[in-house]
Amino acid sequence: xxxxxxxxxxxxxxxxxxxxxxxxxxxxxxxxxxxxxxxxxxxxxxxxxxxxxxxxxxxxxxxxxxxxxxxxxxxxxxxxxxxxxxxxxxxxxxxxxxxxxxxxxxxxxxxxxxxxxxxxxxxxxxxxxxxxxxxxxxxxxxxxxxxxxxxxxxxxxxxxxxxxxxxxxxxxxxxxxxxxxxxxxxxxxxxxxxxxxxxxxxxxxxxxxxxxxxxxxxxxxxxxxxxxxxxxxxxxxxxx
Numbered sequence: 073x074x075x076x077x078x079x080x081x082x083x084x085x086x087x088x089x090x091x092x093x094x095x096x097x098x099x100x101x102x103x104x105x106x107x108x109x110x111x112x113x114x115x116x117x118x119x120x121x122x123x124x125x126x127x128x129x130x131x132x133x134x135x136x137x138x139x140x141x142x143x144x145x146x147x148x149x150x151x152x153x154x155x156x157x158x159x160x161x162x163x164x165x166x167x168x169x170x171x172x173x174x175x176x177x178x179x180x181x182x183x184x185x186x187x188x189x190x191x192x193x194x195x196x197x198x199x200x201x202x203x204x205x206x207x208x209x210x211x212x213x214x215x216x217x218x219x220x221x222x223x224x225x226x227x228x229x230x231x232x233x234x235x236x237x238x239x240x241x242x243x244x245x246x247x248x249x250x251x252x253x254x255x256x257x258x259x260x261x262x263x264x265x266x267x268x269x270x271x272x273x274x275x276x277x278x279x280x281x282x283x284x285x286x287x288x289x290x291x292x293x294x295x296x297x298x299x300x301x302x303x304x305x306x307x308x309x310x311x312x
Contacts (some may be wrong), residue, residue, distance in 0.1 A: 174250035
């Protein structure tokens with residue numbers, strides 16, 4: 073009888089031990105939770121390391137089609153170099169303006185040599201540079217004046233008529249130097265010598281602009297046609 077009780081007690085103890093082990097294993101299997109704060113509120117899971125900067129996935133790169141469509145718009149957004157584009161237009165405008173001035177200057181030059189001797193010679197200092205390439209020779213303004221003076225004594229009466237449709241002007245890109253070509257008709261007389269010369273010629277003037285003022289730095293002329301004869305009216309007068 074005692075043996076039966078002992079066996080029963082032993083089995084009860086073994087059962088209790090088994091049950092306790094199962095409870096301990098169940099207790100150890102629970103997830104870890106932070107301990108509650110001192111105010112007794114139940115513990116909460118640990119906050120993320122950076123709550124103010126939530127982790128987000130990086131944006132996916134745009135598709136090749138999107139990059140190509142965005143590229144033209146970006147290129148259009150770039151400002152155009154208006155300053156560089158305006159420079160050639162300003163140079164063209166200035167060159168055209170200087171060409172017109174040089175043409176008018178050549179016409180005035182021929183008109184001055186159709187004036188009286190004193191007027192024509194006084195204009196020399198205003199029309200020419202201090203040194204001039206005159207018919208292939210470089211001369212000073214003083215030397216040029218003397219040559220012009222001899223010419224006026226030989227032909228004191230002169231008339232130069234430029235052909236408007238024959239005047240051409242070319243200027244360098246900066247518009248500082250222009251070359252004028254003109255064809256003119258002329259008549260020159262010397263009443264004392266009873267001589268007359270008439271014909272046509274070609275004139276070339278190289279004009280340089282000092283500021284806005286044009287001056288002649290080179291001159292060359294060629295006779296295209298010339299006729300010299302004695303004036304009949306003066307011959308008849310001298311015979312009377």
